Amino acid sequence: MKLKQNYLLALLSAFIMWLAWPPHNWLAPLLFVGLVPLLIALKQITNTSDKKTGKKVFLTAGLTFLIWNTASIYWVFNSINAVNTGFVGTIVSLLVSLIPYGLGALLMTFAFWMYYRLSTYTNKKWIGYSSLIAFYISMEYLHQTWDLAFPWMTLGNGFAGMHQVVQWYEFTGVYGGSLWILLSNILAFEAYQQIKSQKQYKLAGIWALLLLLPIGYSIYRYKNYEEKSVPVNVVTVQPNIDPYEKYGTTSSTEQLSILTKLSDSIAQTNTEYFIWPETAIPNYADEERIRSNPEYLQAQQFLSKYKNGTLITGIESVRFYHDKRTISAKENPNGGFYDHFNAAIQIENSASVAFYHKSKLVPGVEKMPFPKAFSFLAPVFSKLGGSVSSWGWQEEPGVFYAYSGIGVAPVICYESIWGHWVAGSVKQGAQFIAVITNDGWWGNTSGKDQHLLYAKLRSIETRRYVVRSANTGISGFINQRGDVVQQSKWWTRTALKADINLNDEITFYVNYGDLIAKLCIGFAAIAALFILVKKWILK
Template sequence: MKNNYLLALLSAFILWLAWPPIPFSSIFLFIGFVPLLIGCERVMRSTLTKKGKKIFTLAFITGFFWNTASIYWVFNAMNAYLPTWISILISLIPFGLAPLLMAIVFRLYYQLRKRNSIFLSSLGLVSFWITYEYLHQMWDLSFPWMTLGNGFANFHQLIQWYSITGVYGGTLWIWLINLLVFLVVWQRISKTTSVSTKKLLISISAAILVPSVLSIIQYTTYEEHINPSEIVVVQPNIDPYGKFGSIPPEEQLQNLISLSDRVAKPNTEYFIWPETAISARGRIDEEEFRTHAAYDQITNFLEKYRNGNVLSGIESIRRFAYQATPTAQPYGNIFIDSYNAAVLVDGSSKLQFYHKSKLVPGVERMPFGGALSFMKPLFDHFGGTTGGYGSDPAPTVFYSASGIGAAPVICYESIWGDYVAQYVKQGAQFIAIVTNDGWWKNTSGKDQHLQYAKLRAIENRRWVARSANTGISGFINQRGDIIQKTAWWTPTALSQEINLNEELTLYTKLGDVLVYLSLIGSLLSVVLLLKPKSK
């Protein structure tokens, strides 16, 4: 059994090696699960007892070490303010939750293998896996950071067809090749030939080459429709741990304006400022923002730019006479709801607000109806609120006076492919990501977050303008190429002429069709599990 544990660890190492931000290493994803599958097969064919538990353990080991090595920066963010032991305990939730779900998938695979052929069982394994990934982006502890299809973010030339399938197409591709390679290796180990090795090798070659070649052709021949717009992204480089205390909001705003002015052109149409860039002591009431000094500063700044608009993150509140939302908190004889929001200021009296919908569990909202509310004080340092943030139920597209539609995507929301596609479906012509990646310090977290934005560009064939408080800000074209990017922890601004796009990709129109097929596959697999054994 010891060798099987080593195989599980080998899988974890290969998957970590293949994961962003390590460049061009994504091809190792094609063999990442092979050692684990071999270990599981050895357990199934052994005389060991409690085989299901042992397979569960092997899968958990792979998932835990792969996840922990890839998202270690979660601990860094916590440990900046919390004691080490508390940081470790909290970090174990994202480190261990996805591996737990992965292990359940493999346990179900084992149950299928006891009754069915390896072909049917493999279909069930892939269906269960994609279903798990989808559910892990839908429930209260959602964290789809490690969705398998995200792994190709650093080799985007190979996955241009995400404009059809989204990231779940990548997950399916990875699993198909892993299973074929596993069959070749296992037949060699067991000295059996249930399927011709030659046929398997041809299948592996075709499975790798056909999607890759088609993608490269699509990548090299793709041409953007010429529809230019001048955009500026600003990186003020304000330490997030000092932003809400030591640096006056007025000083922060003036810094944003100064950086914008340095690179702006007379025809600049959008200035993108990062998450919570506009703030005030006690937060800003959305109904009274026009009377706020910050609003006057922004509109005065825009007077130099005839078609200029500021799209910025903002910390805002709304007041209600009654508890209008579940997150509204009593304050005297009224209720107040707090938001991590975005605002569009266009120089007129019109304001557009969007409230972040995909809130970070724990930091921005308490999962499971507040059952974990005892942990609220631990997250106060990260800009959260005592009662949790309010949110919008759906995306909102911002429109400039000239009619340009922008998708205001706030931080964590950018890892939801289907959610970003809803903006585009509603009319967004480019994607504006506003984020504050400084919580993680100079770790791979900031790099992964940037790379994942390339996937949103490809899925929707939209330019991405990314404004990050401390880095990395930049521009990504419709093929997923990073055209410009800033250095980490550097106050700066970038200007770029992008092409707006109004056409919808198949993925934007249809969404995650592969998820629905996987749900059907999972249901059929459960039926097979529940079906009585034939005598």
């Protein structure tokens, strides 16, 4: 009976966390108590003398995180249809698409299981709870940094729809939010235990202060933040070209005609930037010969009407080599090797051209995880229609500098989830952020809404305007406080314009990055070593 009760508590936690998750914006405060039912269930399990306690802890926590993850990002399965990499590539993509659900949930579960293991070796609650926070945030950071990365469900992302209460992300990044949520749930659980057994409310008061002080500071910061007045007129375009027809019935020339007409329809003589979406030029342009590419010439002809105009657009590009100089390079049937990129290109009213190659690639869909380890499979994959290397990438964030001296952070689709990556571009001199994405693969699901909302956190972390161009929506402008000041509707062909403010000041987060996560990794390593030593001694 108690086992069923514990599973019901686990399901309750999953339900509350799902309710609190974007785009359920005004339910975000539920994150402060969403894990309390799970903690109650784990307490009941560990209070028994059952030999299978560890297994029950793992299964109970696993149920919460698997249901929560799956319910929040169910739309990931839609992207499988976008894959066209042969039989093996499709199978691999199908398997790796389970990463957001299974692997993400597994890492979260493992953090709670490690917390349970440590708690069996110490009676000091603060050590146990500190380890829980350290293990959990360390797992989040791992899921941001390794080749199976999918940091979509990082706890701190949960406040993307209520950005007014996390203005302090300019100091901590999203891991500050993860720490806040975990601390809140632990204190709420302990307050519940204290009220239940002792009829005392001291911990409840501390818990209230933990919530109110950061919120109070954040709202004060939000209301008093002032942007620098260095306006630049920017046009962002949403061509609304069906991604499943993008490579078939509609030619590259036709797609560019749509983009240029939309741009011209609202542009001003003083417009300085035009932002077009991911893969807006879908013809595998040779980067070395780009100045003779028909689509490039068509884009530059459009730009000639705007004296100070600069175009940033998505493009699929190719580089050819005499030798295999990158791990992602594939053998060219005509001799030599080549890389193909999901890229961004900056075009001006001059011969100056700059490329940026998408670097945070979707595991399995755009990049085979751990390509060095699996490089020996390349011949097999090649024969069966797939590739072990997939798209090429670059190792560091980039910045596009216009002739005017303005620096822009080019961010392609999935990359906008990485706070430290975007911060890297800002640290190099980016004065605003251009997010170019497709978002059409997911359909009219919450995926597109979450993707837009997460960009608000990048604006707060860096105090930079975000200009978003999405093929099918949602496109728009986000100011330095995280407010969406203008946005398009989903599946609508349109263009938007705004005067955005540039900023060249560097926030604490941009300077120092994910300090909280790195401190947690250090504590988690010590805790894990302690568990191993204790286990060895007890043997």
